[in-house]
Amino acid sequence: MNEFDFIRNLKYKRSLNFVGDDCAILPKNSTEDFLISSDALVEEIDFRLDWASPELIGHRALAVSLSDIAAMGGKPTYSIVAIGLPTALWQAKFMDRFYDGWFELASKFEVTLVGGDISRTPAKVFIDSVVIGEVPTGKAILRSGAEAGHSIYVTGPLGGSAAGLRKLVGGERFNPSASDPLIEKHLRPMPQVQIGQQLRKSELVSSMIDLSDGLSSDLAHICRASGVGARIYANDIPFSAELMEFAGSVDVMLDLTLNGGEDFELLFTSPEPDLGSRLALDIFRIGEITPNSGVIELEREGKTELLPPGGFHHF
Amino acid sequence: MNEFDFIRNLKYKRSLNFVGDDCAILPKNSTEDFLISSDALVEEIDFRLDWASPELIGHRALAVSLSDIAAMGGKPTYSIVAIGLPTALWQAKFMDRFYDGWFELASKFEVTLVGGDISRTPAKVFIDSVVIGEVPTGKAILRSGAEAGHSIYVTGPLGGSAAGLRKLVGGERFNPSASDPLIEKHLRPMPQVQIGQQLRKSELVSSMIDLSDGLSSDLAHICRASGVGARIYANDIPFSAELMEFAGSVDVMLDLTLNGGEDFELLFTSPEPDLGSRLALDIFRIGEITPNSGVIELEREGKTELLPPGGFHHF
Incomplete structure (x- = not known):
């Protein structure tokens, strides 16, 4: 059993109605809901002190939680x-x-630090980042609204973070004065907070999640929550020029994208087949939702293969 | 610099108006505020796996955060x-x-689990427990309302948890079928949630905090936030029969109470000199607030000594 199974079991065993999306949704008042997200970051699992400065770790701790708020269309506040x-x-x-x-990123999105705790550990750093956001009542975008025929979109090029991780493992390091875009994508992810809210306001998005675990895993979360399947077109997945240069082959780029996580772009579905033009947004249509519950297919050079969820899990 | 100084500096440097009490207070709607508390628990610092079962650790993780909500007079919810x-x-x-x-305690106070995160670590367990509570708008009890002449109260006998810790260090262990009250006080603290709300509703309490760091430290937090001093009467501090038997002397009991923390009773002030009778509550008056800002005195056998904050800090 991995942690996703554990959480699903706990949810059913304990009747936890608020659990299951990127954030919990709590009623605030008659016009707004609160969103709350919690992300644990552990030294040697989620970051390494010889790869990332304390400033970068502070940025990352906030960024991953802002990304959860973005994935539900919320505005982060506290x-x-x-x-x-x-x-x-x-x-x-x-x-x-x-x-x-932390505060450099927080000021960008007007997020206020309201509390916390500091503890000594015998060794190693751990961080728990909780971010609270707001969204109009009942308007948070869930994972569960995708329907057969809806188009699948992402907000930006994929695979860059996993490529940056490979470079770090290979011995390259972050250089603030001449930053490598792939390493920067890994160490200083930018949460898609603005576009998440634009998508929510459009009322044309049926489901959304952030790409933290890898495209195959995160798409599986949407399919499971929505009771649908998906077909992805390999040729339509956006890759950055830097990734193409680094990877050298489509196989490598696809592997990094499908199974490597932490791009922190948004993955979402819409009944609109041409949402980018309609909203004048720079987004990428990469596939469509199918009625084949739980089946995720990858179409590449005229052939279709089944895609098992291969993203990161802890256990 | 210890962690209390760091948080104070951060608060002023970054203008963090919500930081400084047991919980952050966030506006919810026109009639209620949200309270939010966060507590980090680290293996070998806050608990040991050879002393406490996973069930006891789950209880404790929730209990310490419930205690923060109690200390502001709130009702825990999520x-x-x-x-x-x-x-x-x-x-x-x-x-x-x-x-x-965790759920055994949560069901007692009708607290709903709404989210979280699970991560692998290289070694050691860490937990971050966040509890959200509610309180009528503007009615949360702060640390800053104590005034000279107000009486100082606690909700129950002190020093028991620190004595239980000493027993554990000495080799004794928790036995569920024949539980030692001091060890149980340490390993299974009960947050004072009901009485915290009763005290808030009375509108007779001017400041409150929970006893997590030790009486000398926690009283110093109130005195600093309120700009006052305090005088404690050693003879009026309540001790349990078990603690008297274990400690053998008043000196030891006072040391455990003043410098050992984690009793999770409430420490509060009131302009009422006889609040227990007035509210028909089993509480203990242990001293009074003085105008001598920052000065905490202990009166014992006719002599007065100055009390430095000697409770637990991490750094």
Whole structure:
């Protein structure tokens, strides 16, 4: 059993109606709902201190939670940060630099820090990032609204973060003065907060999720929640010029995109087959929803193959 | 600099108006505010796997956050739990047992789990427990309302948790079928949720905090936030019969109470000198607020000594 199965089991066993999307939706008042997202970041699993500065880790901690708010079409408002760290990092002013990076991103989206906790750990850093957002009552975009015939879109080129990770594993490092776009995509992801709200306001989006676990996994989450299947057209997946140069082949680019996560673009569906033109948005149609519940197909060079969810899971 | 100083600095440097009490207070609607509390629990710092079962750790994770809501007079409603754990514990069904303990306490206070995150760690367990509560608009009890002449109260006997910790350090263990009250006080703290709300409804409480860091530290938090001082009467501090038997002397009991934390009773002030009788509540008056800003005195056997904050801090 992996963590996704565990959460599903817990949800049914304990009747947890609020659990299952990128954020929990809580009633706020007669016109708005609160969205709440929680993301755990663990040293050596989600980040490495020799790859990322404290500022970059601060940025990332907030960015991944903002991305969850974006994925439901919300406007982020407040955040709560819990951090555990060993004494040596405390003495080395890790926290000051962490919050420099955190507040730089927070000011961009007018997010206010409202609380948190600081703890010592025997070793290793862990962070829990909670972000609260707002959305008009009943208007949060769920994973469960996709229907057969709807088009599948993404907000930007995919696979870049996983390629950046490979470069880091290969020994390359982030250089702030001459930043590599793939490494930057991995270490300094930008959450799609504005476009998430535009998509929600259009009332033309039927389901949405952020690409954190990999296209194959995240699309499977939508298909499962909606009781549908999906067909992806390999030729329509957008890749950046830097990724093409790095990967050298479509096979590698597809592997990075399908099974490597953390692009933090939005993946969503719409009954509109030409939503980009209609909304004047730079988005990419990569496939369509099918009635074949749970079946995800990849069409490439006239052939169709089945796509098992191959993204990241912890257990 | 310890973590309390860091948070104070951050608050002023970044103008964080919501930070500084047991919970952040966020406007919900025209009649209610949301309270949000976050507590990090780290293996080997806040709990040990050879002392506490997964069920007890689940109980504790929720209890400490409920206590923060109680300290502001709120009613807890929702919770979000982020957990990181190593693969071996995942395989050993740690999570199932953790949530058994968690839900047992949650059902007592009608708290709904609305979200969270699960992550693998290289080693060690960490937990971030977030609880959301509600309170009528503007009625949350802050740390900052104590005034000279107000009486200082606690809701129950102190020092028991620190004594239980000493027993555990000394090799004694929790036995569910013949539970030691001091060890139980340490491992299974009960948050004072009902009395916290009763006190708030009375409109006779001027400041409140929960006793998590130790009486000397937590009282110092109230004095600092309120710009006042305090005088405590050693003879009026309530101790349990079990603590008297364990400690053997007033010196030891006072040390456990003043410098050992985690009793999770409430510490509060009121202009009423006889609040227990007036509200028919089993509470204990232990001293009074003085105008001597920042000065905390302990009166014992006719002598007055100054009390430095000696409670737990991480750094």
